[in-house]
Amino acid sequence: MVLIACAALAVAGESGVAKENAPEEDFQRYSVVPILGYTEETEFQVGVMALLFLKSDEAAGKVPEIGLTAYGSTRGQLQLQLEPYYYMFHDRVSIWGLLKYQDWVAGYYGRGNDPDIDVFTNFNRKKFQFGTKVESRVGLPSTLKYGIEVHAEYTEIDFEQGEIEDLPDEHSGWRNGVGYLFGFDSRDNINWTRHGFLVQWQQMFYSDRLGDYTFDVESLDLRVYSSLSKTTTTAVGFLWQRADGDVPFDMLAGPDGICRFRGVESLYFGDNQAVIMQAELRQYIWWRLGAHFFFEGGKSGRYFSELVRNDWHRSIGAGALLGLNLKQTLFARADISWVDFDHLGLSFYVRQAF
Template sequence: MFLGKKILLGIFLFAALAFADVNFYSQDTLAFDTTSQKNFQRYSAVPVLGYTEETQMQLGAMILFFLKPDEVGGKVPEIGITAYGSSRGQFQFTLEPYFYFYHDKISLWMDLEYQDWFASYFGRGNNPDIDDFVNYNRKKLYLGARLESRVGLPSYLKYGIELHIESSDIEFKDGDDVPLPDPHSGSRNGIGYLFGLDTRDNTNWTSHGFLVEWTQIYFSDQFGDYTFNLESLDMRGYTTLPFGSTAAMGFLWQRAGGDVPFDMLAGPDGIKRFRGVESLYFGDNQALILQSEVRRYFGWIFGGHVFFEGGKSGGYFSELMRNKWHRSVGFGALLALNRSEKLFARADVSWVDFDHVGLSFYVRQAF
């Protein structure tokens, strides 16, 4: 989302203190004992308030429920529920459970989402004009699932499957000079696989380690209305710095081939990869995104980070390499929703292409 042209006001109200069932400690550390009933945190909640030209007033809330692990020291399962709407009748609901099995060697993430919302389309390619776009309305029902396993392999290797089931109804408003794509309304159903090398010490707040992950998802008109495929190579590295800080570096290459819906092309999501822009602000058949960030926990429930990101897209690899980089520099505020699990909510401010300012809000780190 952009400030100025599109965002008049954006407020992320962190209210975990008022709504969290947790005992906070004064020491400057992220971790504390959660094995006892007294210290185990059961839930946390955050209200969200904002205003945009497209949606007018937005109001909603997010609540996270934490479940006790099956064994001492195990990962804590959680269920996240987010719901918000606008004064123009828009609405979005998301249910995200995270579960762990078999001594945390198997993890299951699910995402059930219903959306009736406005979005902006800037055209296809790497050279969008921020002032030249067309709005569209999307009604979407989506179910995603990712099952990862380390069973039978060394602890630093993983494999898994990914499921994507979606029904979308997209309607474009009248466009000016932006060529309108095929909306690809209907069913987009696919299944894929992943392989990874993962040595991260913690997935919510990584202090050291690295990740290399290859993912492919195949969509077929035998199961839905369109045939296409998505693939990505995700590489991340983390190291500790003086004064309790952490440096994070990220590399993401994406490719989309076949009869790809315009909203599933390769490009930034605006929340985790190249923060502060509209989803697919620049998007095409291939995309490359580089990220760097320094994070620090200040104490109690507060933290922060500064970051620099670059990204570009192209129709094919040689064009991708020739195209210019989009750049973004920014900073973010962090609020601990569950200190024992090192789980933070974040609000980021980005200076995109050194020309316009963007906002992004999310739970967990960007990468």
């Protein structure tokens, strides 16, 4: 990693502190973030993140938004993503959607907790993905929620010649599934949480009756947030994942490299089970600028007993935050991490990591 640059353009809300009763003409309609970066995985990477904000049907309601991400690299990688969020019934129902196309070159480091960063085999992945998640608090106290999620994906994977000879099955074809979630959620804001808790259990079931493969994945997500001052927040997270059945190698339990254990390729260490722990200090500085410092640990294993015995991967890092919509406390971030105190990683995304 050597470079990342970004900037934001907005039609309103330029002040550092958003006003509670901003006039109608101050409503911010969009933000645009151009990005230039370099990593060993992508080489030079160029892209843009854009957000379109829609006026809420209620005066104090959450603002619906439509996100568009497009980026490519000099390594021949391309990703296009459309991501809408919408809220209904006094914000007691939220709807998230995803439409993504990916033509990507990535590295396969083998299965398990002990990869060698210098030993890998590249694979080409073309993926078209659709997903939607509906969360609701209707009929329950405001801190409890339930929901359903639908995942539909067609993937083509081809391995290149490389240093790893024991390659998994590509699992090209349809991976279609449906799942549910239950949770306790007392967060005051999902974009920049200053205080609250999240406890969420989720299961997804994939079937060869819906697609080409049968497997299931589940996760337990625990988070705690606390305010040290008006502009300083601490966040602590714990994630346990499990995958069972005829699981595609790129859907095993492990880090995603963007939100959970940042700065590594997706599933740099992955297996049937994984656990990831995170701690972060977030600081708003001035205008649209902020920063954070974080520590992350993670490991994977085929069985729970193996997961417990395996060594931790560790990472420390820092990131820059750029306000896209201050009234909604929505920030873009660029993170630099020192993975296993051995190599550097870079990630960027809209919203906080967790």
